[in-house]
Amino acid sequence: MSLLEIRNLSVEFETAHGLFRAVDSVDLEIDQGEMAAIVGESGSGKSVSMLALMGLLPWTARITADRMNFDGQDLLTISQKERRKIIGKDISMIFQEPMTSLNPCFTVGYQIMEVIKEHLGGTKKELEARAVELLGLVGIPAPESRLRAFPHQMSGGMNQRVMIAMMIACNPRLLIADEPTTALDVTIQAQILELLQDLQHKRGMALVLITHDMGVVAETAEVVNVQYAGQQVERQNVVDLFARPQHPYTHALLSALPERATGKRLPSIPGVVPGLLDRPTGCLFNPRCQFATDKCRSTPPALHSKVLCHYPLVDGKPTNNHPGVSSQGSSGQEALGGNV
Amino acid sequence: MIRFILTKLGLLIPTFLGVTLVAFSFIRMLPGDPVELLAGERGVSPERHAELMATLGFDKPLWEQYFSFLVGILHGDLGTSFSSKQPVLEEFFVRFPATIELATCAIIFAALIGLPAGIVAAVKRGSAFDHTLMGISLTGYSMPIFWWGLLLIILFSSPDMLNLTPVSGRISALFWVDTQTGFMLIDSLLSDEKGAFKSAAAHLVLPTIVLGTIPMAIIARQTRSAMLEILGEDYVRTAKAKGLSPFRIVGIHALRNALITVITVIGLQVGVLLAGAILTETIFSWPGIGKWMIDSISRRDYFAVQGGIVLIASIVMLVNLLVDFMYGLINPRILHRRS
Numbered sequence: 318m319s320l321l322e323i324r325n326l327s328v329e330f331e332t333a334h335g336l337f338r339a340v341d342s343v344d345l346e347i348d349q350g351e352m353a354a355i356v357g358e359s360g361s362g363k364s365v366s367m368l369a370l371m372g373l374l375p376w377t378a379r380i381t382a383d384r385m386n387f388d389g390q391d392l393l394t395i396s397q398k399e400r401r402k403i404i405g406k407d408i409s410m411i412f413q414e415p416m417t418s419l420n421p422c423f424t425v426g427y428q429i430m431e432v433i434k435e436h437l438g439g440t441k442k443e444l445e446a447r448a449v450e451l452l453g454l455v456g457i458p459a460p461e462s463r464l465r466a467f468p469h470q471m472s473g474g475m476n477q478r479v480m481i482a483m484m485i486a487c488n489p490r491l492l493i494a495d496e497p498t499t500a501l502d503v504t505i506q507a508q509i510l511e512l513l514q515d516l517q518h519k520r521g522m523a524l525v526l527i528t529h530d531m532g533v534v535a536e537t538a539e540v541v542n543v544q545y546a547g548q549q550v551e552r553q554n555v556v557d558l559f560a561r562p563q564h565p566y567t568h569a570l571l572s573a574l575p576e577r578a579t580g581k582r583l584p585s586i587p588g589v590v591p592g593l594l595d596r597p598t599g600c601l602f603n604p605r606c607q608f609a610t611d612k613c614r615s616t617p618p619a620l621h622s623k624v625l626c627h628y629p630l631v632d633g634k635p636t637n638n639h640p641g642v643s644s645q646g647s648s649g650q651e652a653l654g655g656n657v
Numbered sequence: 658m659i660r661f662i663l664t665k666l667g668l669l670i671p672t673f674l675g676v677t678l679v680a681f682s683f684i685r686m687l688p689g690d691p692v693e694l695l696a697g698e699r700g701v702s703p704e705r706h707a708e709l710m711a712t713l714g715f716d717k718p719l720w721e722q723y724f725s726f727l728v729g730i731l732h733g734d735l736g737t738s739f740s741s742k743q744p745v746l747e748e749f750f751v752r753f754p755a756t757i758e759l760a761t762c763a764i765i766f767a768a769l770i771g772l773p774a775g776i777v778a779a780v781k782r783g784s785a786f787d788h789t790l791m792g793i794s795l796t797g798y799s800m801p802i803f804w805w806g807l808l809l810i811i812l813f814s815s816p817d818m819l820n821l822t823p824v825s826g827r828i829s830a831l832f833w834v835d836t837q838t839g840f841m842l843i844d845s846l847l848s849d850e851k852g853a854f855k856s857a858a859a860h861l862v863l864p865t866i867v868l869g870t871i872p873m874a875i876i877a878r879q880t881r882s883a884m885l886e887i888l889g890e891d892y893v894r895t896a897k898a899k900g901l902s903p904f905r906i907v908g909i910h911a912l913r914n915a916l917i918t919v920i921t922v923i924g925l926q927v928g929v930l931l932a933g934a935i936l937t938e939t940i941f942s943w944p945g946i947g948k949w950m951i952d953s954i955s956r957r958d959y960f961a962v963q964g965g966i967v968l969i970a971s972i973v974m975l976v977n978l979l980v981d982f983m984y985g986l987i988n989p990r991i992l993h994r995r996s
């Protein structure tokens with residue numbers, strides 16, 4: 318039995334313009350000690366899906382799912398109180414913005430000790446010793462003196478380390494890292510990722526890494542979920558995904574990797590993820606897809622052996638009787654075509 | 658921090674000068690003068706009038722009078738009230754404890770109700786409680802104090818209605834309490850008289866509610882809006898992600914940040930309180946500086962009025978300065994700026 322099993326998770330927000338489906342039928346499964354990645358561009362619902370799992374969405378969110386099991390417990394049916402015993406202890410989450418995610422009015426030490434006290438208890442001395450140990454573990458120099466520091470007295474990288482220390486304090490079995498390095502310098506990014514991987518190996522945690530960086534995925538993950546506009550468009554293990562991407566979006570994301578670029582210009586996928594007001598009919602990716610047909614523009618695709626596409630790619634070519642690359646294909650054809 | 662203090666102090670000087678000018682001219686703009694009012698119905702001959710005005714020094718040009726007022730302030734001398742023949746400063750400080758007592762009770766009452774109400778409204782945003790509270794506080798905010806005071810008196814004190822609380826003064830005339838601290842609640846406890854404290858407390862109830870209503874409404878609204886903003890912050894989400902109880906999330910993580918704003922708001926109510934005290938004390942015959950100011954104005958007691966206004970304004974300015982420092986103390990981001 319997997320540690321975490323999510324089936325058909327959807328999240329809708331009530332907005333001034335009506336309901337907005339930020340997450341649409343997403344599945345996620347992860348085993349003890351496994352590392353999964355969720356990739357996708359900004360606005361594809363990566364954060365929202367994991368915040369739904371944590372129960373951290375605002376009241377405007379409506380969450381539905383067929384299943385949301387963690388370690389045999391159904392998170393959908395347990396009470397808020399029981400859920401709080403799991404959140405922060407067995408499942409914890411690191412956020413994108415280290416500078417604003419720590420409380421400015423409390424010291425680093427207080428914020429770390431607080432979570433241990435809440436879930437495991439202990440005397441003040443024990444808590445302090447544990448906090449120092451954790452700060453050392455995440456690579457903060459002179460941890461004793463850092464206990465009394467406030468978040469604004471430290472750099473973003475240091476704050477993110479504090480955040481990690483806080484979130485692994487109760488030995489979670491599942492850690493969700495939501496773009497933990499996006500707000501940091503490139504050199505610090507690598508250090509933090511290394512730290513997370515290291516912790517994951519040593520402690521046998523399951524790790525869900527949210528990122529929009531395919532390069533990071535290649536280096537770290539075992540299983541990859543590709544999300545687009547709230548939908549899960551492809552799910553594969555990392556080797557297969559890189560060797561044989563089946564969804565045109567995954568294909569485009571991979572082509573946009575600098576290593577794979579042949580020309581001088583760094584390719585990117587033209588267009589943006591549709592929001593509330595510009596949702597296309599049919600397949601949500603069709604306006605940006607170089608293989609889009611009339612069928613794609615009118616009928617939403619069904620899940621095709623883990624790929625959400627009418628014409629899954631094989632060796633970069635659409636199958637399933639694709640009528641051939643249409644001439645009105647997207648303007649992305651040129652940017653993408655050059656690298657195939 | 659020292660630089661911060663000096664800048665603030667530097668800003669006070671022009672404000673203070675402005676206040677003295679307003680205080681000086683305000684009372685002289687009112688029709689009538691002290692001699693006329695003293696003479697009353699009988700009237701006074703023009704020669705005698707001029708003579709009396711000259712003995713009080715009111716025959717000199719205005720700029721000279723203003724200048725000697727300023728010089729007096731520098732020497733800590735605000736002149737002598739000509740109705741009581743006592744120094745204005747002394748008159749003021751005899752009455753000041755009564756006003757402080759009332760204002761303190763009012764602000765405690767306002768914070769005790771306004772703060773929790775604002776927090777609950779923010780947490781339950783959009784609920785019936787929220788809407789009701791915001792409605793009530795809007796009413797409270799625009800409540801005419803005089804009307805509100807009379808309404809409460811009719812309701813709680815009139816013999817035909819509830820007949821619960823006394824309506825005037827600080828303590829029942831049955832008790833004789835020596836003035837030691839000037840605060841009736843404390844003095845009555847120190848005295849041997851039985852029931853004196855109870856009487857003093859009962860006398861405080863209605864004035865406290867009347868004076869506390871507007872600050873309560875302001876505190877509730879400001880607490881609510883500060884909390885609403887903070888509840889959406891990333892660090893509140895982090896607190897939730899730690900599996901903390903709602904009490905810790907709201908009462909510790911969010912409130913601590915909201916207090917930075919709310920303490921400032923509470924501090925800034927001092928001006929509102931002193932202004933409100935003038936009316937409240939008049940309604941309840943509360944022998945504080947508010948009532949004294951009204952009496953002095955009606956007697957055209959120039960020195961008492963200008964001195965009183967300057968003193969009240971100075972207190973408000975001082976408290977606002979204190980609030981600024983408190984803000985620095987409670988907010989670590991300002992406290993540690995030098996490090």
Ligand SMILES: Nc1ncnc2c1ncn2[C@@H]1O[C@H](COP(=O)(O)OP(=O)(O)OP(=O)(O)O)[C@@H](O)[C@H]1O
Pocket residue numbers: 330332337339357358359360361362363364365366375377496529592
């Ligand atoms: N509280 C909310 N109310 C309404 N819409 C929301 C809310 N939170 C998120 N959304 C919308 O949901 C969509 C998905 O957002 P989400 O934050 O999950 O994206 P993401 O994939 O994490 O992107 P990023 O890489 O920028 O973090 C976005 O269009 C966003 O505007």
Ligand SMILES: [Mg+2]
Pocket residue numbers: 363364365413495496
């Ligand atoms: Mg995100």
